[in-house]
Amino acid sequence: MEIKGKAAVIVGGASGMAKATAEMLVREGGRVSILDLPTSKGEEVAKQLGGTFHPCDVTDFAGTEAALAAACDDLGALHVVCNTAGGGIVMRTLSKKGPHPLEDFQRVIDLNLVATFNVARLAAARMNENDADEGGERGVIINTASIAAFEGQIGQIAYTAAKAGIAGMCLTMARDLGSLGIRVMAIAPSLFLTGLTSMVPEEMAAPLTAGAAFPKRMGKPEEYARVAQAIIETPMLNGSTIRLDGGQRFQPK
Numbered sequence: 451m452e453i454k455g456k457a458a459v460i461v462g463g464a465s466g467m468a469k470a471t472a473e474m475l476v477r478e479g480g481r482v483s484i485l486d487l488p489t490s491k492g493e494e495v496a497k498q499l500g501g502t503f504h505p506c507d508v509t510d511f512a513g514t515e516a517a518l519a520a521a522c523d524d525l526g527a528l529h530v531v532c533n534t535a536g537g538g539i540v541m542r543t544l545s546k547k548g549p550h551p552l553e554d555f556q557r558v559i560d561l562n563l564v565a566t567f568n569v570a571r572l573a574a575a576r577m578n579e580n581d582a583d584e585g586g587e588r589g590v591i592i593n594t595a596s597i598a599a600f601e602g603q604i605g606q607i608a609y610t611a612a613k614a615g616i617a618g619m620c621l622t623m624a625r626d627l628g629s630l631g632i633r634v635m636a637i638a639p640s641l642f643l644t645g646l647t648s649m650v651p652e653e654m655a656a657p658l659t660a661g662a663a664f665p666k667r668m669g670k671p672e673e674y675a676r677v678a679q680a681i682i683e684t685p686m687l688n689g690s691t692i693r694l695d696g697g698q699r700f701q702p703k
């Protein structure tokens with residue numbers, strides 16, 4: 451799908467990889483609307499990009515539906531959605547404090563997996579209203595997993611379950627939506643310099659990426675955006691999760 455003239459909603463777009471993706475889309479001639487927490491820099495980022503901002507917490511599923519609808523109304527259509535809001539906790543299945551509280555597990559699943567599915571299902575309905583382009587395409591959905599989906603570390607059980615769900619639903623969703631000309635991909639980053647992680651000092655970051663093949667460094671948000679661009683522009687990319695990790699495989703700790 452050509453980006454020029456297309457409308458995109460970027461969830462979590464006030465910061466990090468999603469912000470870089472929003473910047474890429476505007477640079478390539480697209481229009482963006484940002485969904486992010488009311489406390490985020492969404493308003494400021496949207497203004498810089500000539501787009502709109504609709505505050506929401508993605509774990510408020512009804513509120514997100516309203517924010518997405520308002521964003522699509524602003525844009526007049528929806529061709530691309532990028533789901534990047536998410537995060538994890540550190541808690542073992544069983545620790546000295548007892549079994550992992552279910553409510554904490556559920557919270558991480560809601561934030562990463564259910565919220566991603568919520569936006570994807572609603573975005574697909576909106577994309578289905580588009581006229582197909584000459585290649586038969588109506589939309590592209592990009593979700594954000596993590597390499598923890600495949601090699602979760604000790605204490606990442608809830609996060610791993612959520613991100614593995616995002617990676618796992620990719621092909622099924624692509625098959626569900628294929629007849630409509632809507633593609634679905636996920637990107638699974640290793641450690642990236644975003645939000646909180648950008649404050650990790652060099653000497654602490656080095657051991658975290660020592661296991662990578664090359665380059666042995668944290669990823670840059672622009673590298674995520676470059677992959678997002680390739681996904682949007684390459685119709686044959688569909689139904690899979692791209693690892694973006696310099697060949698890194700997480701060790702147990």
Ligand SMILES: NC(=O)c1ccc[n+]([C@@H]2O[C@H](COP(=O)([O-])OP(=O)(O)OC[C@H]3O[C@@H](n4cnc5c(N)ncnc54)[C@H](O)[C@@H]3O)[C@@H](O)[C@H]2O)c1
Pocket residue numbers: 461462463464465466467468485486487490506507508509534535536537538561594595596597638639640641642643644645646647
């Ligand atoms: N940074 C990494 O090392 C790394 C590695 C693998 C996967 N990821 C995944 O990437 C995504 C985070 O992207 P980032 O690293 O660019 O982080 P970031 O902190 O820079 O940006 C995340 C954005 O999501 C927003 N957000 C968080 N919770 C939200 C909520 N409940 N509702 C609405 N918006 C919310 C934040 O306000 C923020 O603007 C997450 O899904 C994370 O699991 C990050």
